[in-house]
Amino acid sequence: MVGIVGYGAYVPKYRIKSEVIAKVWGEDPDRIKKGLGINEKAIASSDEDAATLAVEAAKIALQRAGIAPKKLGALYVGSESHPYAVKPTATIVAEAIGATPDLTAADLEFACKAGTAGIQICMGMVGAGMIEYGMAIGTDTSQGRPGDALEYSTGCGAAAYIIGKDAESLAIIEDTHSFTTDTPDFWRRNKADYPSHGGRFTGPPAYFKHVKAAALGLMRKMNTKVEDYDYFVFHQPNGKFPRAVAKMLGVPPEKIADGLLTPNIGNTYSGASPIGLANVLDVAKAGDRIFVTSFGSGAGSDAFSIKVTDKIKNREKGKPVSEFIAHKEYVDYATYAKYRRKFKGM
Amino acid sequence: MKESIPLTWRKIPDRYRLIGSLCKNCNGYYFPARHVCPKCRRKGRIESYQFSGRGRVFSFTEIHAAPAGFEDQIPYVMAIVELAEGARCTGEIVDVLGKDVQIGDEVEMVFRKIQSNDPEGLIHYGFKFKKVKR
Numbered sequence A: 001m002v003g004i005v006g007y008g009a010y011v012p013k014y015r016i017k018s019e020v021i022a023k024v025w026g027e028d029p030d031r032i033k034k035g036l037g038i039n040e041k042a043i044a045s046s047d048e049d050a051a052t053l054a055v056e057a058a059k060i061a062l063q064r065a066g067i068a069p070k071k072l073g074a075l076y077v078g079s080e081s082h083p084y085a086v087k088p089t090a091t092i093v094a095e096a097i098g099a100t101p102d103l104t105a106a107d108l109e110f111a112c113k114a115g116t117a118g119i120q121i122c123m124g125m126v127g128a129g130m131i132e133y134g135m136a137i138g139t140d141t142s143q144g145r146p147g148d149a150l151e152y153s154t155g156c157g158a159a160a161y162i163i164g165k166d167a168e169s170l171a172i173i174e175d176t177h178s179f180t181t182d183t184p185d186f187w188r189r190n191k192a193d194y195p196s197h198g199g200r201f202t203g204p205p206a207y208f209k210h211v212k213a214a215a216l217g218l219m220r221k222m223n224t225k226v227e228d229y230d231y232f233v234f235h236q237p238n239g240k241f242p243r244a245v246a247k248m249l250g251v252p253p254e255k256i257a258d259g260l261l262t263p264n265i266g267n268t269y270s271g272a273s274p275i276g277l278a279n280v281l282d283v284a285k286a287g288d289r290i291f292v293t294s295f296g297s298g299a300g301s302d303a304f305s306i307k308v309t310d311k312i313k314n315r316e317k318g319k320p321v322s323e324f325i326a327h328k329e330y331v332d333y334a335t336y337a338k339y340r341r342k343f344k345g346m
Numbered sequence B: 001m002k003e004s005i006p007l008t009w010r011k012i013p014d015r016y017r018l019i020g021s022l023c024k025n026c027n028g029y030y031f032p033a034r035h036v037c038p039k040c041r042r043k044g045r046i047e048s049y050q051f052s053g054r055g056r057v058f059s060f061t062e063i064h065a066a067p068a069g070f071e072d073q074i075p076y077v078m079a080i081v082e083l084a085e086g087a088r089c090t091g092e093i094v095d096v097l098g099k100d101v102q103i104g105d106e107v108e109m110v111f112r113k114i115q116s117n118d119p120e121g122l123i124h125y126g127f128k129f130k131k132v133k134r
Helices: A018-024 A029-036 A050-065 A090-095 A112-128 A199-222 A240-248 A268-280 A310-317 A319-325 A332-340 B006-008 B012-017
Strands: A002-010 A014-017 A040-041 A072-079 A102-107 A131-140 A156-165 A171-183 A231-234 A287-291 A298-308 B019-023 B026-032 B048-050 B054-064 B075-083 B086-095 B106-115 B124-131
Touching: A002 A050, A002 A112, A002 A268, A002 A319, A014 A018, A014 A332, A018 A029, A018 A332, A029 A319, A040 A156, A050 A072, A050 A090, A050 A131, A050 A156, A050 A310, A050 B106, A072 A090, A072 A112, A072 A171, A090 A102, A102 A112, A112 A131, A112 A156, A112 A171, A112 A268, A131 A268, A156 A268, A171 A199, A199 A240, A199 A287, A199 A298, A231 A240, A231 A268, A268 A319, A268 B106, B006 B012, B012 B019, B012 B124, B054 B086
Parallel strands: A072 A102, A072 A131, A231 A287, B086 B124
Antiparallel strands: A002 A156, A002 A171, A014 A040, A131 A156, A171 A298, A287 A298, B019 B026, B019 B048, B054 B075, B054 B106, B075 B086, B106 B124
């Protein structure tokens, strides 16, 4: 079996409140906050992008794993906001953390679940004995069309996971199961600045169907049930969907609290469920079991059953997610529009 | 202006990872990298050295009249950072204004975009610094 040898998350410093965005578009701030379950979202500075966020998360993962970067045999970066259309983010990250040149690297894209897809690829490679350690990163600086509902939710953040053998792991990945279909709930065409989505169609036939199917599929495969797990992390496109899917699956609200960060940092896309898991690993104790289900529009879900080991004490070597969430500075809409390059002609 | 791809590529190790030099003869640290130790000359034994990225603000200024390509970032703070090993280098201090910085402040390296103005050109990444919270 394989597991998580090290993990790290990074959330940029700047925040914009939902009510500030609502005011610009003439919306009722309370209705937005209640409807989407988002108070504020994290936004990257003008000199940050998916690659720089990934590097900061990767460095923390390496600190916790206590391994030399050159020991990584594979590096996958999952994102829907790769800085280049053609030129792998993974090469930039691998070079910046000192993992080059003897490794394989590639970029992944699967809307909000490219990070967990990378974890599965690394699990396969470590399990097959092809590599000793592999790193999978979910990172995004996602954009929402100005005035669209997505503008309240699209946040920025990253999380990195080093996958290795179970004996060295701070958490063992017991099993994984995926559910994938062609469901056009959200997309972005080439050269388009902003994604399009199906509004309510993103709910029942997309998010809920896939998250439930992957989660139930894994529990059926492993013969486990909700009561066997101490924590649940669901993909969190807003504050509402993960709470609703937890209710549908019979997961009590206290089991999703630590893994639900979207109300305070927004939907960090490929970083979302990985950062949620990082926040759970920051507080979990040896023996705890964690159930994670990501979701990527398009659409698919990856479910993981994770068991924390006594090596979780290695987390002390890295900065916890809570520090990044607490360290914040609010900006106004115009500054946010500048940082995220929403002005024409910039 | 057409950018020099070889020049950008050659600087990747020092810009991405703060790779400079260490003279094994006099224990002198240098950044950017040197081929010859300026103190020991031919007796010097220069080796490649990756700096820890930790350091202190030696001096700083807040930029209001930015060079071409950096105009949309003003105001920003540029500093001379004395690295923990002894060498000094110039870099931006991110996520702060001049009023937030003092000489002697502890900083650590972060990886950021330096310049990416040409929409069809390369994105230049490299080291900057951020204040270490106490």
